[in-house]
Amino acid sequence: MSPHSVKAGQPTATWWKDATVYQVYPASFKDSDGDGWGDIPGIISKIDYLKELGVDVVWLSPMFDSPQEDMGYDISDYEAVYPRYGTVEDIDLLIQACHDRGMKLILDLVVNHTSTEHNWFKESRSSKTNPKRDWYFWRPPRYDENGNRLAPTNYRSYFADSAWAWDETTQEYYLHLYAESQPDLNWESEEARNAIYDSAMRFWLDRGVDGFRVDTVNKYSKHVDFPDAPIVDPSNFIQPATHLYCNGPRIHEFLREMHDKVLSNYDVFTVGELSLTPDPKHVLDYVSASEKQLDMVFQFDMIHLGMGHGLEDKYDPTEWKLSEMKQIMAKWQKFIEGNDGWTTAFCENHDNGRAISRFASDEPEFWQASATMLAIFMITLTGTLFLYQGQEIGMINMPSEWPIDEYKDIEALNYYKEAERLSMTSDPTRKERIMRGLQKMARDHARLPMQWDSTPNSGFSTGIPWMRTHDKYKEINVEIEEKDPNSVLSFWKKLLALRKDYRDLFIYGIFDLVDPENEGTFTYTKLSNDNQIALVVLNFTKEPKPFPEVDRSKKLKLLISNYSDSQPETLQPFEGRVYLNF
Incomplete structure (x- = not known):
């Protein structure tokens, strides 16, 4: 019998399967001190709003100390809070505020990489003999026939540049799958893994955190012989190499160790960010209860509708059909039938454009129907439901007339710069195509300030927001919608209650x-x-x-x-x- 085989029928109920999880992007949720940057006290001030909405779990995106090159996904200290967000004591107060209301709090677990400002990396780069040298991936350069220095491999990073950065101090390259300021941790090092478990996990679990959303969860195990990637773009040195660092040879061993050493000692749940894993049987290896790794994962096939093919063309938009969406949803709704796995239901997060603008219509005459139709879609899907801040009031993408100057995200700006360069050489229309893709799918759309009311800056801040407030904040905001029984917000409240009333049908059906x-x-x-x-x-x-x-x-x-x-x-x-x- 397969280790995943169980009697067919309804899955076993648990609190985290029943839950509605609400993702808070702290920079953009609520600013309490007028500096234009959201903070933990601001979140605490809105906890009752989330409780009244019907939220069971708050997922807090990274609030750790960080240089903020990638909005906190470049962590310089796992045990400290970025000062503009507050303090560790503020997180303690947030945990207590959630628990006092019967809610739970989960954090982002970002342990594929750190910031170059983390003390671990500072030590690692200090010398080739430092005890933490092998906590990251260091490799010597290669040279071409003319003696020019080359990176150890031809890998393309997620942010449209080489995945290797040269370090003058020790005359070697380090690996970074994301920004140059985000060096990848070497999970092959047992010492590094144990430090991760202590600093990034137990420190917060012992303070009462109820679990983690696990960032880039299938990238911890690489093919450490680092072969070159096949050349699919002859005009470029860097090539997509995801098959060489996703779902690597030791990934399940690492996740099982994380579960056994840390997670099994607490009543918590985990949801992994699982990219580039199209085979349901392989996904089940991660989420089967018998495998003791993760409780559930985010699968991104639906989110990728309309994106270009491959990492290098992510923002070169394509047409999509509803029949494609149906097959995707059926695939991931049904893959847990007859086994001990679990799944998620979501259509928005901090890394993508708003669902209304992407999958329905944000035109004024269709906006409300689009928002509420998508809400019905989400609450009737099997799995743990995840909402992203502002989704419940029908927030939409930034206006298409906003220039590239309004985009803040490192990924969007790097893709745009690459497109500008290619437009002048090999691909004359690329800049216009990439801009169209960014207008639909850029990560910036989800990061605009939360729209609380019709006062300046949408009630998000009394200061100048770090990112421009949406032009339509006076029409789409919490204050207006709370007073309207027929609003998008009121409809979401009704639906979330309905989902719990019919939990056997909607959550588990x-x-x-x-x-x-x-x-x-x-x-x-x-x-x-x-x-x-x-x-x-x-x-x-x-x-x-x-x-x-x-x-x-x-x-x-x-x-x-x-x-x-x-x-x-x-x-x-x-x-x-x-x-x-x-």
Whole structure:
């Protein structure tokens, strides 16, 4: 029998499967002291808002001390808080505020890399004989036939440059899959792993943190012989090499050790960021309860709809079809059936454009229907539900007329600079294409300040925000929507309560796709363990669509719609409905 095999049926219930998790991006959530930068006291001031929304778990994106080259994903001290966010004592207060309200708090666990400002790396780069030298990946240079120095391999980083950086001190290169200021930790070193467990994990777990979102979780194990990547772009020295550092030979050993040494000693949960792992059987190796590694992962196939093919063309946009989305959702909704794995439901996070702008319509006449239709979609999916800040009020992408100067993210700016260079040499239209992609999918869209009210800077800060406030903050904000029983926010509150009322159906139910080739409507059923059935019908277009052909032999009872005047045989633009079939 396979280690993943269990009796088919409803998964075992746990608090973290039932939970609605809300991601807070601390720089942009709420500023309490007027310096234009969000902070921990600001988050604490809004905890009751999250409780009233229906949130069970707050996920706090990195707030650790950092030079902020990559918005805190470049950590210089795991046991300290970036001063503009507050202090470790402020985190203690946040933990207590959550726990007092029956909520939990999870942190980001960023342990594929540190900042170059971390003391570990400072020691590592100080000399070739330093005890921490092998805590990172150091390699000597290569030379071409003309004696020019070359990087150890031809790997492309995630941020559109070489994955190797030259260090003058010891005359060697170090590996960085992300920014040059983010050197990769060498998980082959047992001493480094134990230091990670103590500093990045136990320090916070012992203070009462309830788990982690585990960043870049499948990149800890590399092919340490570092062969060159195949050449797919002859015009460039650097080449995509993800197959050489994703899902490496020791990855499951490392994660099992992390579980056994640390996580198993606490009542916590983990959700991993699992990229470039398309095979459900391989994903199950990470999330099967019997494997004792992770509780669930984020799979990004849906999030990648509309992106270009491959790392180098990520922001070169492509057209996508609804039938593609359906197959993706069916694949990841059904892969846990009959085994002991678990999954997630989400359509937004800090690394992507807003879902309304990407998958529906942010045009004023369609905005509200789009927001509420996507909400119905999310709450009816099996798995732990994750919301991103502002999603509950229908926040949208920054306006397309904003220039590149308004973009702050290192990834967006690096891709744009690369596109400018290629537009002048080999690819004349690349800059325009990449800008179109950034306008839809850049990470900056999700990082605009949270829109609390109609006062200057959307009530986010009394100072000048670190990032420009959306032009539509006076129309889309919490204060307005809290007063309107028909608002996007009010609808989300109703849906989150409904999801818990029908938890066996929506959180744990079996997903089955209906009408997979229809490019206008997305229809599926959910089946509970006691044979209750829900029918979910979603119109993903700006046009009225006929109600799909479904079995009408049993009476359908409308549970909820995002239109007050639903017409039995016609779905209005971006209409979503849920029926119960008794």
